[in-house]
Amino acid sequence: MISVVGVGADGWDGLSGRAKRAIGEAEVLYGSARQLGLVESTAERVEWPTPLLPQLPTLLDRYEDKRRCVLASGDPMFHGIGVILSRIVGIGNLDVIPSPSSASLACARLGWSLAATRVISLVTDPVETLLPELADRRRLLVLSRNQYTPAWVAGLLNDNGFGASQMFVLGQLGGPEETMTIGTAARWTTEEADPLNVIAIECSGTGGQSRVPGLPDHLFGTHGQFTKQEIRALTVSALAPRPTQLLWDVGGGSGSIAIEWLRAERTCSAVAFEQDAGRALLIPHNAQRLGVPRIVVRGKAPNSFLDAPDPDAIFLGGGLTQPGMFEAAWERLKPGGRFVANAVTAETEAQIMSWSSKYGGQLRRFQIYRGEPLGGFTAFRPMLPVTQWIVTK
Secondary structure: OEEEEEEOOOHHHHOOHHHHHHHHHOOEEEEOHHHHOOOOOOOEEEEOOOOOHHHHHHHHHHOOOOOEEEEEEOOOOOOOHHHHHHHHHOHHHEEEEOOOOHHHHHHHHHOOOHHHOEEEEOOOOOHHHHHHHOOOOOEEEEEOOOOOHHHHHHHHHHHOOOOOOEEEEEEOOOOOOOEEEEEEHHHOOOOOOOOOEEEEEEOOOOOOOOOOOOOOHHHOOOOOOOOOHHHHHHHHHHHOOOOOOEEEEEOOOOOHHHHHHHHHOOOOEEEEEOOOHHHHHHHHHHHHHOOOOOOEEEOOOOHHHHHOOOOOEEEEOOOOOOOOHHHHHHHHOOOOOEEEEEEOOHHHHHHHHHHHHHHOOEEEEEOOEEEEEEOOEEEEEEOOOEEEEEEEO
């Protein structure tokens, strides 16, 4: 059994009797240098190495015959090492003793409802991860990576129409040296905050984009291959993103389908397959700008299928007439998974009609018209019609 004890910035004085006993009875203490310095113990102290994850199983096994205790920050199961340990050794082999999380303490200081406040971690993710969360009058809590994170967040808010947002930077929460710095994003001048900080944001602005699929076309950089706004919305709707699911976007182009999939549900993941080097570089650029930097880009399909996990949904946007492409993708799709293909040429339409006759599913045809100026008037000009095939495996 491994004890996992959450330690606040108040250190030893803030620990419960149970937490102190777990630390006192341990023969080996694991933790960061800061955490190890906050507690009283005669145990052997093992400081976490960098990077931690590859070496963690070995460190645990090295002392498996001794009483072990892991020190964590606040609540070990809230963006903490407790979650990682439960995956490695199983929750049945852990005794988790939490302290209040940084989010609980921040809401307690500000009088906010924790249940109604979205928490975003920037400990490892880029600051652009905040973008899909921005909305006027919304309250956010941001877990910072370091002392520079508040300045990065202020810059992002200011650059995206939320400069009037109020920011509260809370340092050393729960400790004797707790601090709070308040200001608007537009007037933020503090380049370095306390390294141990949480940012609370009261959003104020007219920027931001809906998470409903169908972002304006101009938000995407393109190199020619691009699914237009109306068809994109219908396509992502057909793919039906659900929590934790994985999409394969085959023939990724600008990455617009995968990006909209990820924005629709933050726990989803996506792999885009793109053989063109220029477009392959553009996909992560678009993804980061639109707040979903976790997209994975791989090379030419179907060769690159081998290294990717089996998907819950597949969008075939390119290579419809390439021999073996559909069969290779269909084979990897999980049972119950959804497959969507769009055709704009007679040849690709004939191909999905053939697949439909064999595998079933639904066929749809869309004709979109957009109003455009014609002299002093407005005329509706047609876009290329799109035939869509949707099938469940």
